[in-house]
Amino acid sequence: xxxxxQHPSTLSVQEGDSAVIKCTYxxxxxxxxxxxxxxxxxxxQLIIDIRSNVGEKKDQRIAxxxxxxxxxxxLHITETQPEDSAVYFxxxxxxxxxxxxxxxxxxxxxx
Amino acid sequence: NxxxxxxxRHLVRRRGQExxxxxxPMKGHSHVYWYRQLPEEGLKFMVxxxxxxxxxxxxxxxxxxxxxxxxxxxSILRIQQVVRGDSAAYFCASxxxxxxxxxxxxxxxxxxxxxxx
Numbered sequence: 001x002x003x004x005x006q007h008p009s010t011l012s013v014q015e016g017d018s019a020v021i022k023c024t025y026x027x028x029x030x031x032x033x034x035x036x037x038x039x040x041x042x043x044x045q046l047i048i049d050i051r052s053n054v055g056e057k058k059d060q061r062i063a064x065x066x067x068x069x070x071x072x073x074x075l076h077i078t079e080t081q082p083e084d085s086a087v088y089f090x091x092x093x094x095x096x097x098x099x100x101x102x103x104x105x106x107x108x109x110x111x
Numbered sequence: 112n113x114x115x116x117x118x119x120r121h122l123v124r125r126r127g128q129e130x131x132x133x134x135x136p137m138k139g140h141s142h143v144y145w146y147r148q149l150p151e152e153g154l155k156f157m158v159x160x161x162x163x164x165x166x167x168x169x170x171x172x173x174x175x176x177x178x179x180x181x182x183x184x185x186s187i188l189r190i191q192q193v194v195r196g197d198s199a200a201y202f203c204a205s206x207x208x209x210x211x212x213x214x215x216x217x218x219x220x221x222x223x224x225x226x227x228x
Contacts, residue, residue, distance in 0.1 A: 001169075006153075032215045043115075043202065043219040044154065089153055097209045098144070098167055099217060101153040 002027040002094045006102025014110050019080050021105045023090035024072040032093040033066060033073045038104075039086045047088075048075070080109045113138060115205050115220035116185075123226045124193050132188040132223045136205030142166075143186040144217060145178060148200045160186060161208070193227045200224050 003026040013019050025033075031052040036044035050057045050064045050073065057064050061080075066073040077084055087106050091099040116135040124130050136143050142161050146154040159167040160180040171178065175193075180186040190197055201224075204217040 034216070036219075043221045046216055046218065049216065093215055096167060098156045098159055098170075100156065103153040
């Protein structure tokens, strides 16, 4: 089955800096890669996603890149703000429609 | 525009009791997924259902756990004879039929936090 590895497990940045979170996946048939943000005690919220036929997607301060050959994808957050502090999860969807999640990255943005 | 609804939000059960968790999908969504999240861990897939049909239950423990999504009413995740190791947050997510219009997005409910004492 699919296996998703996520790094780093914790990330601390200064407000205004950029943050990058990386994930690798194992199933070459995976074709959909969402990113979720989860604040403490809250539900995971979909913040951006990318399909396998696209290499990069951007939404304001958030961007995701995908390298199908290397089977890795990354989340980039620019001009970080304290409200960006949360746990971020990457996921991959294989041919069976279920999402396999990484273990999460705790992002702390220091004012 | 109601999102995914789950109830109860918190549930306390003694060992050996039954826990019933309910999930109402987002309007227009016909597919429901259940995930379990242990403290400081990621989300683990449990089961994927559409109305009156279990599509994939490969993540469900073989014993004590069952799920259904009837023609009318919410999806229910049932845990019989709960043990302390069942304590976790249980999230459901819903989607359109995957691939419909190219859509694969899953939207999550607020979760049910189960505590077994």
